[in-house]
Amino acid sequence: MSKIKAAFFSFTSCEGCQLTVLTLEEQLLELVELIDIVTFREAMSEKSDVYDLAIVEGSISRNSEITQVKKIRDTAKVVVALGACATIGGVNCLKNQYEMDAVKKIVYGSMADNFDTIPARPIEAVIKVDYKIHGCPIDKDEFVEVVKAILQERKPRIPEYSVCVECQMKENICLFEKGMVCLGPITRAGCKAICPTYNDGCVGCRGLIDDPNVSSHKKLLTDHGLTIDEAIAKYMLFGSYNKNA
Numbered sequence: 001m002s003k004i005k006a007a008f009f010s011f012t013s014c015e016g017c018q019l020t021v022l023t024l025e026e027q028l029l030e031l032v033e034l035i036d037i038v039t040f041r042e043a044m045s046e047k048s049d050v051y052d053l054a055i056v057e058g059s060i061s062r063n064s065e066i067t068q069v070k071k072i073r074d075t076a077k078v079v080v081a082l083g084a085c086a087t088i089g090g091v092n093c094l095k096n097q098y099e100m101d102a103v104k105k106i107v108y109g110s111m112a113d114n115f116d117t118i119p120a121r122p123i124e125a126v127i128k129v130d131y132k133i134h135g136c137p138i139d140k141d142e143f144v145e146v147v148k149a150i151l152q153e154r155k156p157r158i159p160e161y162s163v164c165v166e167c168q169m170k171e172n173i174c175l176f177e178k179g180m181v182c183l184g185p186i187t188r189a190g191c192k193a194i195c196p197t198y199n200d201g202c203v204g205c206r207g208l209i210d211d212p213n214v215s216s217h218k219k220l221l222t223d224h225g226l227t228i229d230e231a232i233a234k235y236m237l238f239g240s241y242n243k244n245a
Contacts, residue, residue, distance in 0.1 A: 011058030017083035089241030
């Protein structure tokens with residue numbers, strides 16, 4: 001029986017999530033026994049236009065990328081959005097708060113007209129996505145779980161609760177009790193609460209949980225010393241694409 005052919009692609013991103021995949025070590029060796037990686041620029045020079053599974057990192061921020069990601073969708077049987085940029089737009093969407101002509105002038109100066117720049121968006125805004133692996137960067141174990149679920153034709157075991165639950169499971173002291181601020185109450189879990197565990201507030205890189213109580217959380221933030229503009233800025237770091245944040 002032939003193995004599933006998998007291809008990795010990168011759009012507007014730092015490619016840190018693909019680098020995370022390469023640090024899987026023994027787990028990566030196990031995966032390549034199950035899938036045939038035919039395109040992966042970070043790891044190999046060979047590439048192929050024939051693949052079943054497309055794993056796509058990065059947000060869409062150029063018209064040319066729209067064409068490219070649509071071609072990927074037409075070719076692949078399964079498309080996975082890899083990381084915050086691909087799943088929710090990520091930090092790239094911060095530029096959407098400004099006029100694109102102004103953004104181009106600031107970044108490219110007199111050469112601005114030579115660059116094809118559009119408001120950034122997650123790939124799901126352009127094509128249908130079958131699975132999402134959230135985070136900046138992704139969690140290694142979650143990547144392995146999603147790939148194995150695809151191969152086994154089952155639903156991945158991905159948490160549907162907030163980061164606060166993972167903090168409680170780790171018996172962390174709530175950062176709000178330390179006078180700090182955190183987006184954990186409205187951010188989807190799956191990161192093992194890594195930032196709060198190391199005494200840093202969650203910045204929402206995994207996106208909002210389903211039906212988040214954003215207004216209540218904004219009040220919580222302002223009650224802990226932030227102005228409403230500062231509270232909104234916390235959401236906007238990774239949630240700029242979500243106009244309701």
